[in-house]
Amino acid sequence: VLADPEIDMETKKLVALLTTGLRITEVMHIKVNQLNLEALRVERVLILKKRKKDVRLTKPLHPVVVEFLRSAISNKNGDDFILEF
Numbered sequence: 001v002l003a004d005p006e007i008d009m010e011t012k013k014l015v016a017l018l019t020t021g022l023r024i025t026e027v028m029h030i031k032v033n034q035l036n037l038e039a040l041r042v043e044r045v046l047i048l049k050k051r052k053k054d055v056r057l058t059k060p061l062h063p064v065v066v067e068f069l070r071s072a073i074s075n076k077n078g079d080d081f082i083l084e085f
Helices: 009-018 024-028 063-072
Strands: 041-048 053-060
Touching (some): 009 024
Antiparallel strands (some): 041 053
């Protein structure tokens, strides 16, 4: 899918991030600064209101996905969302 020239870039980024096992709503809210491409993982801090504490969510990224995301987000700032629908 990532190499198919007929598929648009936003769909490719969505497919790449869904390989992490995150929920679709979690994927939609990932920002560039939450990707740790050197450590091959996504890192998010979730604030759970019922427990009144932060929970760190870490999911691994496949090396092929990391290389794709490096090129796909090269022109984005740290606070930008990865996906723009």
